Amino acid sequence: MTTTLQFLGAAGCVTGSCYLLSTPEAKVLIDCGLFQGPKTLKALNYEPFPFKPDSIDAVLLTHAHIDHSGLIPKLSKAGFDREIFATSDTVRLCGVLLPDAGAIQEMEVEALNKRRRRLGEEDLEPIFTIDDARESLRLMRPTPLGEWRAVAPGLRARWWHAGHILGAASIEVEVAQEAGQSPLRVLFSGDVGPGGRDVTEDPEGPTGLDHLVLESTYGAAERAMLTPEDRRAQLAKIVLAAHAAGGPLLIPAFAVERTQELIVDLIDLMEQNQAPPGTIFLDSPLAIKACDVFLRHGGPANDNPYAVLRESRLLQFTESANESRHLERIRGWHVIIAASGMCDAGRVRHHLKRLLWRPEATVLLVGFQPVGTLGRLLIEGRKTVSIQGDKVQVRADIQYLDIYSGHADGPGLTAWAQARGPIIGNVFLTHGEPENLKGLRNRLLDLGHDKDRVVIADLDAIYKLRGEAAETQVSTPRLAAGMPSRLDWHNSRASFLSALEHQLRDAKDDQAREALLNTLTALLARTPGGMPAES
Numbered sequence: 001m002t003t004t005l006q007f008l009g010a011a012g013c014v015t016g017s018c019y020l021l022s023t024p025e026a027k028v029l030i031d032c033g034l035f036q037g038p039k040t041l042k043a044l045n046y047e048p049f050p051f052k053p054d055s056i057d058a059v060l061l062t063h064a065h066i067d068h069s070g071l072i073p074k075l076s077k078a079g080f081d082r083e084i085f086a087t088s089d090t091v092r093l094c095g096v097l098l099p100d101a102g103a104i105q106e107m108e109v110e111a112l113n114k115r116r117r118r119l120g121e122e123d124l125e126p127i128f129t130i131d132d133a134r135e136s137l138r139l140m141r142p143t144p145l146g147e148w149r150a151v152a153p154g155l156r157a158r159w160w161h162a163g164h165i166l167g168a169a170s171i172e173v174e175v176a177q178e179a180g181q182s183p184l185r186v187l188f189s190g191d192v193g194p195g196g197r198d199v200t201e202d203p204e205g206p207t208g209l210d211h212l213v214l215e216s217t218y219g220a221a222e223r224a225m226l227t228p229e230d231r232r233a234q235l236a237k238i239v240l241a242a243h244a245a246g247g248p249l250l251i252p253a254f255a256v257e258r259t260q261e262l263i264v265d266l267i268d269l270m271e272q273n274q275a276p277p278g279t280i281f282l283d284s285p286l287a288i289k290a291c292d293v294f295l296r297h298g299g300p301a302n303d304n305p306y307a308v309l310r311e312s313r314l315l316q317f318t319e320s321a322n323e324s325r326h327l328e329r330i331r332g333w334h335v336i337i338a339a340s341g342m343c344d345a346g347r348v349r350h351h352l353k354r355l356l357w358r359p360e361a362t363v364l365l366v367g368f369q370p371v372g373t374l375g376r377l378l379i380e381g382r383k384t385v386s387i388q389g390d391k392v393q394v395r396a397d398i399q400y401l402d403i404y405s406g407h408a409d410g411p412g413l414t415a416w417a418q419a420r421g422p423i424i425g426n427v428f429l430t431h432g433e434p435e436n437l438k439g440l441r442n443r444l445l446d447l448g449h450d451k452d453r454v455v456i457a458d459l460d461a462i463y464k465l466r467g468e469a470a471e472t473q474v475s476t477p478r479l480a481a482g483m484p485s486r487l488d489w490h491n492s493r494a495s496f497l498s499a500l501e502h503q504l505r506d507a508k509d510d511q512a513r514e515a516l517l518n519t520l521t522a523l524l525a526r527t528p529g530g531m532p533a534e535s
């Protein structure tokens, strides 16, 4: 009985999580996420799935984050109509996140189509709409933690608390073998939390596996273990400095990536006079809806750490686009939290456009910023960025605090993996950029793992799973090796245009400007069709 595992996303990059587990009797997907980051990678969202959607028997979902769940509506639109298993909190959060992703799709494609029509080009179709998203929610089946569930012929699965976001789980899958043989056991980590937090439980999991698929987001990183007090102290420092600079403080945040925890901390600091009190505007309809889920299910009714989200007068929700626009007129010290956390979608772009060039403003980035996102460019210290086609100078103070990302660091991931042992087959490393994948691999090798068994999975690679070492099978990758986390030509074009602008502005006179443009024009004329690619 051959079982294979194909890595259809989060391979060599941190987004688009999707693994296809196939046996002679069944096919299941573990996660079905959206690709984010460089345009070359995002283009995969628009292509047909590299499998037949109606051949899939079930989807097992680790958690609600869009890079794990965001293509579920596309899957159901393409003909998948079986069950999607996930914890009840994940189902609730998907109920908020997926229709919102559909709305963003519809809006973005409409804006693109306006431009395309002016150029005489054909309209594009959204990957999926709000209605497609709502339709796909009907397939979701809430699944309790810790209980075996038959998910497809010959396959059962069990969800384990992953300590990442509300509802997040690792999924253990057992594949029945021929009579007399013990089942094949594979664990999919999903995103693993750091543990030791006051609002979530520590990540857990089963022991004794054939294979482990392990996320590597912060695989090369090492962070001090923070107590809740340390965490709030770090945040207080930034809030105080932002206030001293004149304000406001803008925080691009993921709707459910610890945003609620960040707000609880901010309110706490302000109410305890450890940070200057000012109104906190939550300017994200999605995050506001997510707050509701946290208020109802974030903890026991009489001791819910998120209760202040309802009670504090410091917090104001700006639901409508009109209220959001009015924030421009607010004077005096205030904080704005707006999605998206990577700065590449949502209302935050509008606030960045009006605040980035102001030296008195502070932008605080929280959470992981993948290659190719505006958030990453800001952390890297870009002096000019482009937002919705407009160039904006960066003069605001850019701060980065990755204590709200909900991911374990390198030592945390290795400790969690060690606690799952013995693992007799492979550890497949996924969901990381190359340096973090390599970093985590080295940590596992230092602990005595066999170098042939710790595998960095390539996009679209297929492995035949046996009890011991897995065997590679021939596959056709959609992107060249290394491509998933490399900046592409769109980024190069933006850098080039920005450099050209600077050169033109700083040139000593118009003659020098003319000369520069002439030289470049002559060079373009000599290279029709572009330069041959360097090998």
Ligand SMILES: [Zn+2]
Residues within 6 Å of the ligand: 063, 065, 164, 191
């Ligand atoms: Zn996640």
